[in-house]
Amino acid sequence: MLNVYLMKLSIKPMKFCDKLQIMLKKVAVETEELKNKSRVFHQRLKSTIESQLAIVDSSDWEEILRPTATYLQTSDEASQGSRPRGSR
Secondary structure (H helix, E strand, O other), X not given: OHHHHHHHHHHHHHHHHHHHHHHXXXXXXXXXXXXXXXXXXXXXXXXXXXXXXXXXXOHHHHXXXXXXXXXXXXXXXXXXXXXXXXXX
């Protein structure tokens, strides 16, 4: 009877180790999948931020943010250049 009990004990730890090994492999696979998804997310986020930064750094913003007085000077100079000299 003792021999049967000892045999059962020696079999159970083996099954437990097998289950544990399967679970560890599953966790490792899921971890790699998560890392790959994180890598793709990081690349896309970086690309989005870089394109947004390119828009912010564009020369269009310099034009938009120029002081209003420079627009008025430019339009005054243009209108004076089209008039004959001495006439108002």
